[in-house]
Amino acid sequence: MVLTTICAAASRGARPAVRLSARHVSMMSQTQHSGPNVDAAAAALGESSSSSDGADASASQPKLSERFAFLPDGVVQVYGRKLMLSPTHITTFRQCPRLYELRHIERLPEPPTEPLVAGILVHEALEQLYKYVPAADRTLPKLQELFRDAWRKVRLTRYRELFFPESAEGDAADGDAGGATRSEADVARERAWGQAALGKMANYFTLEDPTEVTPESVEQWVGASLGGGLEVRGKIDRLEVVDSDGGLAIVDYKTGNAPSQKYSAAANAKIRRDAFFQLYVYALLLREGANDGAGSRDVRELRLLYLGDATPVTEPVDPARVDATAAEVRDVWDRLVAAIKEETFEPIAGPLCKFCAHRDGCPAYLP
Numbered sequence: 001m002v003l004t005t006i007c008a009a010a011s012r013g014a015r016p017a018v019r020l021s022a023r024h025v026s027m028m029s030q031t032q033h034s035g036p037n038v039d040a041a042a043a044a045l046g047e048s049s050s051s052s053d054g055a056d057a058s059a060s061q062p063k064l065s066e067r068f069a070f071l072p073d074g075v076v077q078v079y080g081r082k083l084m085l086s087p088t089h090i091t092t093f094r095q096c097p098r099l100y101e102l103r104h105i106e107r108l109p110e111p112p113t114e115p116l117v118a119g120i121l122v123h124e125a126l127e128q129l130y131k132y133v134p135a136a137d138r139t140l141p142k143l144q145e146l147f148r149d150a151w152r153k154v155r156l157t158r159y160r161e162l163f164f165p166e167s168a169e170g171d172a173a174d175g176d177a178g179g180a181t182r183s184e185a186d187v188a189r190e191r192a193w194g195q196a197a198l199g200k201m202a203n204y205f206t207l208e209d210p211t212e213v214t215p216e217s218v219e220q221w222v223g224a225s226l227g228g229g230l231e232v233r234g235k236i237d238r239l240e241v242v243d244s245d246g247g248l249a250i251v252d253y254k255t256g257n258a259p260s261q262k263y264s265a266a267a268n269a270k271i272r273r274d275a276f277f278q279l280y281v282y283a284l285l286l287r288e289g290a291n292d293g294a295g296s297r298d299v300r301e302l303r304l305l306y307l308g309d310a311t312p313v314t315e316p317v318d319p320a321r322v323d324a325t326a327a328e329v330r331d332v333w334d335r336l337v338a339a340i341k342e343e344t345f346e347p348i349a350g351p352l353c354k355f356c357a358h359r360d361g362c363p364a365y366l367p
């Protein structure tokens with residue numbers, strides 16, 4: 001029998017850990033607390049509401065004692081599932097612990113955004129291209145066709161709210177019952193969004209020739225237990241063997257522009273370091289023996305392909321930095337566990353607050 005120790009702070013219950021708006025509570029009733037807590041995209045793409053009344057409904061939130069449990073060997077459970085980290089989780093916690101709590105512990109849904117959905121679908125099209133299309137047939141029209149197919153499947157369902165206001169009943173062009181009731185502005189917005197995404201794929205073809213790429217894997221989940229209850233997982237866009245001894249390159253597609261390097265040398269170095277953090281975490285996981293049974297793998301090269309402005313940014317792997325990344329991940333884990341024990345997820349306001357889906361109920365947000 002596993003001995004479970006409920007967080008002592010949980011029993012205090014006097015101060016709510018999060019102040020939720022009525023919108024949050026309504027959305028939470030539809031949120032599933034199951035499965036690995038590592039998929040940020042899933043959390044970001046749930047149902048949404050356009051209301052933002054900001055009413056305090058903390059009385060309806062779950063009791064704190066129901067949220068966390070501490071098991072032997074440092075394992076932490078959140079709503080009965082093992083707490084794990086991903087590079088996205090780490091970045092979110094560093095940016096704002098409160099956002100981490102709302103997004104990855106409470107899993108409050110967030111409305112989809114145009115850049116997010118474009119990124120998801122471009123990745124999906126590239127995955128299909130490399131998984132199912134013979135090398136000789138990997139052309140730009142084929143990639144763009146895969147994108148269009150992927151969009152057709154979700155534009156009237158999962159992501160309908162992006163370009164179809166609630167008043168719109170359907171779209172005759174898609175054979176949807178109800179006829180085309182969208183405004184010209186909504187139609188134009190969807191077209192512009194699609195054209196921009198197709199342009200990113202055209203940019204991709206200026207960065208590499210897919211007919212000459214031989215991936216070892218695409219969209220592969222990797223994970224490793226790093227001790228003390230810390231387990232990290234992530235999904236790698238593409239892995240390639242680049243050395244005769246099996247050394248790997250990690251390739252990651254970014255649908256935005258490459259970060260600017262117009263600042264001081266120190267600032268530029270930090271920007272570049274931050275840009276590669278996610279890939280260094282993957283290199284760490286592969287080195288530590290990804291849990292796919294492949295054992296330890298040596299990563300030699302990291303490649304960021306920015307499709308927004310057709311910029312590749314590549315660097316060789318520095319083994320010392322893999323060690324430093326392990327320390328960074330451990331530090332975030334320790335701070336996260338401390339936050340859980342204290343039931344304190346401090347909001348850290350910053351320039352990204354204006355994009356935060358939870359700003360309405362956030363005491364730190366200043367419009």
Ligand code: SF4
Pocket residue numbers: 096098099347348349350352353354356357358359362363364365
């Ligand atoms: S509005 Fe800013 S401070 Fe508040 S939760 Fe969002 S990111 Fe954090």
